[in-house]
Amino acid sequence: MYLARGSSKLMLKPKTTQEVSEILKYCNSRCLAVTPQGGNTGLVGGSVPVFDEIVLSTSLMNDIIHLDKASGILVCQAGCILESLSTYLEDHDLIMPLDLGAKGSCQIGGNISTNAGGLRLLRYGSLRGNVLGIEAVLADGTIIDCLSTLRKDNTGYDLKNLFIGSEGTLGVVTAVSIQCPPKPKAVNLAFLGCSSYENVLATYSECKNNCAEILSAFEMMDLQSMKFVTTNLGLSNPLGECPFYVVVETSGSDAQHDEEKLNKFLEVVMEQQYVMDGTIATEPSKIYNLWQLRERINESMMKSGVVYKYDISLPLEVYYDVVMETRQRLGDNVLGVVGYGHIGDGNLHLNAVAPTLNKTVSDLLEPFVYEWTAKHKGSISAEHGLGFNKRNYIYYSKSEAAVDLMALMKAKMDPKCILNPYKTIPVCKPASKQ
DSSP states (O other), X not given: OOOOOOOOSOEEOOSSHHHHHHHHHHHHHTTOOEEEESSOOOSSSTTOOSSSOEEEEOTTOOOEEEEETTTTEEEEETTOBHHHHHHHHHTTTBOOSOOOTTTTTOBHHHHHHTTOOOXXXXXXXXXXXXXXXEEEEOTTSOEEEEOOOOSOOOSSOOTHHHHTTSTTSSOEEEEEEEEOOBOOSEEEEEEEEESSHHXXXXXXXXXXXXXXXXXXXXXXXXXXXXXXXXXXXXXXXXXXXXSEEEEEEEEESOHHHHHHHHHHHHHHHHHTTOOSEEEEEOSHHHHHXXXXXXXXXXXXXXXXXXXXXXXXXXXGGGXXXXXXXXXXXXXXXXXXXXXXXXXXXXXXXXXXXXXXXXXXXXXXHTTHHHHHHHHTTOBSOSSSOOTTTSGGGGGGTSOHHHHHHHXXXXXXXXXXXOBSTTSSSOSSOOGGGO
């Protein structure tokens, strides 16, 4: 298991794109490696300087440049905190199209550089669909101004998508324009308990059939997740003990209409016995408290020891099978194996909790988890990226030809390899090529 441990003697904090350009121009001329860093909330070491790179922090690039209230298009610098943007937009009856557990410290530039997913992807789609334009600086200091605010611009290659998800290896994102949806006038949340994973899927199917136009989130957490949250954080489980829990959020413009749709859905799933028990919240404070049970799972596990974290995408029919097989494989070597995530987009967070870092556990997990994911046509990284920790496992999800093309792009755009070296692009070929 790769672990990124920070090592740097210098951090630079530019305030403008021009300052970023001058920094990179200087570093490139002297072959000085640079690690771009936003909120540093990533889980794969993508923003960690592992071999004494210079840290280029965007934390002071936090200005909101412009908001078009009519179109809902926001232009801001890359260092803006996600939660701060959300607070700003709420005053204008808008919201950010993404919401993450780390919203209080993650930065929009880092979100874009890792193509972060989060809790709202089911409703609003990925950042690739919501980001309209990007300003970025290449390794040699060249400023790429693609900061378009147009929803339609079919002139040449869509260069912004080179930087979305590239983890700072092709350029440093300095500003972004993003489409922000209207703030929902009515939000409802149902917290449900299910007796089996099959019933979770049945509940999801009924939810789509009955609430498709207002459905904004459909999340799953297993009983082991709930036990960590209630035991380590003291949060209250509003239901009895259930093998699985589901969070259903609806967002719309008509409270009465949305309530009728949600109630019809709940009648069906209760009648079909897909759901054992449940509770509904319409007040913001109660909605917030119920979301805490899902959003603070990661925090709760860390209080018990070392957490081995895997962020994978899988077809829904085998989504939870990997949790059960991993749990059986690890046995008493760990304190627990939990599964939770975004059923709506097939993203599973598979975590194993151990008292301390343990080579036996590491060897049992890797490459088992990646091999299992590849065998079932999944992705080894759904929303966290590859960073330093996962870069050499990319071949479980991408072909050699695809990885070779990525390497060619990296070599062309950053020939001296100063931008976030040792990240994303693997340092070795798969076994068949060695």
